[in-house]
Amino acid sequence: MAKLNNTEQKVLPLVTPIAQEMALELVDVEFVKEGSNWYLRIYIDKEGGVDIDSCEALSRKLEEKLDAADLIEQAYILEVSSPGLDRPLKKEEDFVRFRGEIIDVKLYRAMDGKKEYQGRLLGLEDDTIVLEEDGNEIRIARKDAADVRLAVIF
16 A cells, blocks of 8 residues: 555554455555545455445444544544546555556656656566556656556546
8 A cells, every 4th residue: 555644554453354354355545635524435345346235334344443443533434435447556466466457657757758657567676667658668666656557448
């Protein structure tokens, strides 16, 4: 996962065992403010894809634990969902699992005049994303990537 804020770090130990117990992959945890509301978003997946029943079941179990632990001071909205077709790649295992897939990489600052790359994921070497774009091998330090996702191509 990407660098987590303090609230996300507190929530992670609560959600991880619940997800594992339910045979779900914990893809990401986000605690973000949008407008006047705070959102705690939990992204899960499983072989064959996640369904609404899995999201609801995890939400109910997690809600009980969160209420009992009282880790989050402000009011928030809990959302549990699939990571979507454009799933983010955050963990090292993601880069292994999705090797050979087309990915989109957005950078914090331009590299060779570009801030966005799309290509076939060749792997992750020494914390460097390696992809092939238009027949060229591109190497991007993970710390320079603002967002890495599976590409959605129609």
